[in-house]
Every structure is written in C-alpha cells, then in structure tokens.
Amino acid sequence: MTCLVTGGAGFIGSHTVDALLRRGDRVICLDNFTPYYDPERKRRNLAWAATQPGFVLVEADLRDAEALAGIFERYRPREVVHLAALPGPRPSIANPALYEQVNVGGTVHLLELARRYDVERFVLASTSSVYGRASKVPFEEGDPTDRPLSPYAATKKAAEVLGYTFHSLYGTPMSVVRFFTVYGPRGRPDMTPYVFVDRMVREQPIVLFERGVELYRDYTYIDDIVAGVLAALDRAQGYEIFNLGNSSPVELQRFVALLEQITGMRAVIEAQPLPPTEPLITYASTEKARRLLGFRAGTRVEDGLARFWEWYQLEVLPSVRRP
Ligand SMILES: NC(=O)c1ccc[n+]([C@@H]2O[C@H](COP(=O)([O-])OP(=O)(O)OC[C@H]3O[C@@H](n4cnc5c(N)ncnc54)[C@H](O)[C@@H]3O)[C@@H](O)[C@H]2O)c1
Numbered sequence: 001m002t003c004l005v006t007g008g009a010g011f012i013g014s015h016t017v018d019a020l021l022r023r024g025d026r027v028i029c030l031d032n033f034t035p036y037y038d039p040e041r042k043r044r045n046l047a048w049a050a051t052q053p054g055f056v057l058v059e060a061d062l063r064d065a066e067a068l069a070g071i072f073e074r075y076r077p078r079e080v081v082h083l084a085a086l087p088g089p090r091p092s093i094a095n096p097a098l099y100e101q102v103n104v105g106g107t108v109h110l111l112e113l114a115r116r117y118d119v120e121r122f123v124l125a126s127t128s129s130v131y132g133r134a135s136k137v138p139f140e141e142g143d144p145t146d147r148p149l150s151p152y153a154a155t156k157k158a159a160e161v162l163g164y165t166f167h168s169l170y171g172t173p174m175s176v177v178r179f180f181t182v183y184g185p186r187g188r189p190d191m192t193p194y195v196f197v198d199r200m201v202r203e204q205p206i207v208l209f210e211r212g213v214e215l216y217r218d219y220t221y222i223d224d225i226v227a228g229v230l231a232a233l234d235r236a237q238g239y240e241i242f243n244l245g246n247s248s249p250v251e252l253q254r255f256v257a258l259l260e261q262i263t264g265m266r267a268v269i270e271a272q273p274l275p276p277t278e279p280l281i282t283y284a285s286t287e288k289a290r291r292l293l294g295f296r297a298g299t300r301v302e303d304g305l306a307r308f309w310e311w312y313q314l315e316v317l318p319s320v321r322r323p
Contacts, residue, residue: 001025001026001078001079002025002026002027002028002075002076002077002078002079003020003025003026003027003028003077003078003079003080003081003233004028004030004071004072004075004077004079004080004081005017005020005027005028005029005030005080005081005083006030006031006062006080006081006082006083006084006110007030007031007082007083007084007085007125008027008029008030008031008046008057008083008084009029009031009033009042009043009045009046009057010031010042010045010083010084010188011045011182011186011187011188011222012083012125012179012182012222012225012226012229013029013031013045013081013083013084014042014045014046014049014186015184015186015222015223015225015226016081016083016226016229016230017029017046017049017055018048018049019226019230020081020230021049021052021054021055023230024054025054026054026055026056027049027054027055027056028056028058028071028075028077029046029049029055029056029057029058030058030060030062030068030071030084031057031058031059031084032059032060032061032062032084033059034086036086036087036088036091036190037188037189037190038189041186041189044315045186056075058071061106062084062102062106062107062109062110063101063102063105063106063109065109068109068110068113069113072113072116072117073117076117077117077119078119078120078121079119079120079121079122079123079233080110080114080119080121080122080123081123081125081229081233082107082110082122082123082124082125083125084102084106085102085103085106085125085155085156086098086099086102086103086152087152087188087190088152088190089129089149089150089152089153089277089278090150090275090277091152091190092150092151092152092155093150093151093277095151096151099151099152099155100151100155100158102155103152103155103156103158103159104155104158104159104162107124107159107162107163108162111162111163111166111172112166114166114172115166115169115170115172119172120173121172121173121174121175121233121234121236122163122172122173122174122175122236123174123175123176123177123229123232123233123236124159124160124163124174124175124176124177125177125179125229126156126157126159126160126176126177126178126179126241127152127153127156127178127179128178128179128180128181128218128243128245128282128284129148129149129150129152129153129156129279130145130148130153130156130157130160130178131143131145131279131282132145132147132148132149132153132279133147133149133279133280134279135280137249137281137283138247138283138284138285139243139282139283139284139285140243140285140287140288141178141241141242141243141285141288145157145160149276149277149278149279150277153277160176160241163176163239164239167238167239168239173236173237173238173239174236174238174239174240175232175233175235175236175240175241175242176239176240176241176242177228177229177232177241177242177244178241178242178243178244178245178284179220179225179244179245180217180218180219180220180243180244180245180246180282180284181217181218181219181220181245181282182220182221182222182225183219183220183221183222183304183305183308184221184222184223184304184307184308184311185222185307185308185310185311185315186222186311187222187308192217192255193255193259193305193308194308194312196255196256196259196267197259197263197308197309197312198312198316198320199267200259200260200263200265200266200267201263201265201317201320202320203268204268205268205269205270206256206267206268206269206270207270207272208252208253208256208269208270208271208272209252209271209272209273209274209275209278210252210271210273210274211253211269211271212251212252212253212254212255212256212269213251213252213253214251214280215251215252215274215280215281216249216250216251216252216280216281216282216283217249217250217252217255217281217282218245218246218247218248218249218250218282218283218284219246219249219250219255219301219304220244220245220246220284220297221246221297221299221301221303221304221307222304223299224244224246224295224296224297224298224299225244227295228242228244228289228293228295228297229244231289231293231294231295232244232289232293235292235293240288240292242288242289242292242293242295243284243285243286243288243289244284244286244289244295244297245282245283245284245286245297246284246297246299246301247283247284247285247286247297248297248301249281249282249283250301255301256269258301258302258305259305259309262302262305262306262309263309
C-alpha cells in the first residue's frame with residue numbers, strides 16, 4: 001500500500017513513517033523542513049527511513065497546490081496520514097495568518113487532491129487543544145470544541161470541520177486523531193519534557209506555570225500514539241474523531257520531580273502565571289478509541305521519560321555546551 005505522510009520528517013511523522021516502512025508499506029514523505037525548529041534535526045529523524053527501498057522523500061510545501069498535485073499524479077497514494085502543520089499554541093499568537101495558511105489552506109489542498117485521486121483512507125491529525133479550557137473530565141470526543149484558546153487550536157478545529165465536509169461530499173473514509181501532549185525520542189524541542197531537560201542540563205531555570213500546582217497534562221508516549229495512528233488508518237470508516245491520549249494526567253510539579261529523579265539533576269523553577277492560551281488540564285477519554293481501534297496507551301510516564309532521557313543523552317547531550 002502506498003501511503004503519503006505529510007510532515008513525515010517531524011516528531012510524530014518520522015515515527016509514523018518508520019512504522020509504516022517496518023510493516024512493508026511504501027511511504028511518500030512530504031515535508032518542507034520548516035524552520036519552526038532546527039531542520040537538521042528533522043533530517044536526522046529520517047536517517048533510518050532514508051535507507052529503506054520503500055521510502056521516497058519529497059520536499060514540498062503544503063501550500064503549493066501545484067506541487068501537491070504533482071505528487072498525487074506521480075505516486076498515486078492510496079492512503080494519506082496528514083500530520084504536517086505549524087504546531088504550538090503560544091507561537092501562533094504572533095502569526096495567526098501563517099497558521100491559517102498552512103494548517104487550514106494546506107489541509108484543503110490535500111483534501112481536494114485526496115478526493116480527486118480516490119484516496120481510500122485519510123487520517124487527519126488534530127489536538128487536545130480543541131477542547132480549550134473544558135472543565136468536564138475526561139474529555140470525550142463529543143464534548144464542545146468551539147472555544148479554542150489560540151489561533152493554532154482554532155486552525156486545527158477548522159481542519160477537522162473541513163475534513164467532515166469533504167467526507168460528507170465525497171465519502172472519503174476519515175479518522176481525525178486528537179493527540180494529547182506527545183513525548184519521547186525525537187520529541188519537539190519546544191515541548192516538555194525536552195525543554196525542561198534541556199534547561200536543566202544547561203543549568204538554566206525552567207519556567208513552570210503556576211509552579212506546576214493543579215496543572216495537569218495527559219502525557220502520551222510516542223509509540224502509543226503511532227500505534228493509534230496506524231489503527232485509525234487501517235480501520236478508517238465513515239468520519240470518526242478519536243482521542244489518542246494516556247488517559248492518566250500528571251500534575252506538572254510531579255512531572256518535574258520525576259524528571260529530577262530520572263536525570264539525577266535539580267530543576268531551578270521560575271514561576272509564571274498561566275498564559276491565556278493554556279488549559280488547566282488535559283485528560284483524554286480513550287473509551288471510543290479502545291472500542292473502535294483497539295487503542296490502549298500502555299506506557300507509564302516513568303518508563304516513557306526514562307526512554308526519552310536515554311535518547312537525549314545519546315543524540316542531544318554531546319552537542320550541549322554548558323555555560
Ligand atoms: N506533539 C504533540 O504533542 C502534538 C499534540 C497535538 C497535536 N499535534 C499535531 O501532530 C502533528 C505533528 O506534530 P509534531 O509534534 O510531530 O510536530 P513537528 O513540527 O515535529 O512536525 C510537523 C512537520 O510538518 C512540517 N511542515 C510544517 N509546515 C509545512 C508545510 N507548509 N508544508 C510541508 N510540511 C510542513 C514540518 O517541517 C515538520 O516536520 C501536527 O499536526 C500537530 O498539530 C502534535
């Protein structure tokens with residue numbers, strides 16, 4: 001099966017590409033290596049994939065409809081996993097129009113080509129951020145998602161809704177997957193735990209909103225996410241939205257204590273108030289994903305963080321210059 005993975009050089013994308021290749025799929029990886037963070041890191045993410053015969057890398061921008069059409073014409077993908085996006089709620093405040101162009105406009109180009117080339121299954125990446133500051137927990141897929149707290153979250157909600165429209169018009173089977181704070185090897189350098197560990201290593205203070213008290217995130221290990229993405233692809237039917245999360249939120253102050261324990265370093269805390277883009281808690285109900293996809297996030301945060309730390313020491317630590 002030929003699968004087009006957009007954003008395939010990124011954190012979640014590169015792990016998805018590897019998993020598809022391992023099971024024998026042919027993968028067309030589309031990425032423009034956007035400098036949201038170091039593009040060299042993204043190239044390294046593809047080091048193993050690039051040695052595989054079933055792998056094709058196409059450097060192109062999602063906003064370039066003509067280039068996208070060329071990819072569909074040449075490779076005729078049967079499946080699409082759409083992960084490319086500008087991520088990050090806080091950075092999106094400075095650049096809402098750009099986020100709209102990539103995350104909404106780019107998605108429309110892709111949806112349009114998927115229906116023109118009769119794609120059989122489509123997975124669209126969304127986020128727990130669509131739930132905004134919901135107070136009812138755990139978050140269920142049918143809960144209100146019409147109060148996103150950032151331009152980023154609003155663009156992801158818009159993409160979900162457009163996905164529905166295309167499904168309804170043309171019948172493309174579509175799974176929307178809402179990820180909850182994904183972490184692990186190749187993790188994004190703007191997200192915890194990367195940013196916390198990195199600052200601890202450099203002996204710099206870490207910014208902890210509200211000192212991490214009564215602030216919870218549903219940290220989800222990358223391998224669990226990839227298993228969920230593949231199941232959502234294989235079992236895509238109709239239009240369904242799935243939470244993919246650990247369903248076990250961790251209070252941020254405990255998260256930092258765990259990192260201290262695992263790394264053997266001490267964190268210097270700089271307390272800051274919670275920005276308006278941030279919810280107090282994220283907490284996935286994964287009942288639906290369990291029922292329809294057989295999804296189960298089995299990785300305990302202690303184990304996942306230990307694996308992340310192993311990776312960081314191998315891949316990042318050697319290049320860190322301490323002050
Ligand atoms: N990491 C998380 O915790 C998390 C949580 C919720 C949702 N998500 C969603 O998951 C997806 C993957 O996120 P990630 O954490 O792997 O981020 P990432 O930044 O590592 O990966 C995104 C990739 O998309 C590429 N890209 C960006 N703009 C592009 C464009 N115009 N054309 C082509 N490629 C482009 C980037 O170069 C990058 O490689 C995104 O859709 C994101 O919104 C991630």
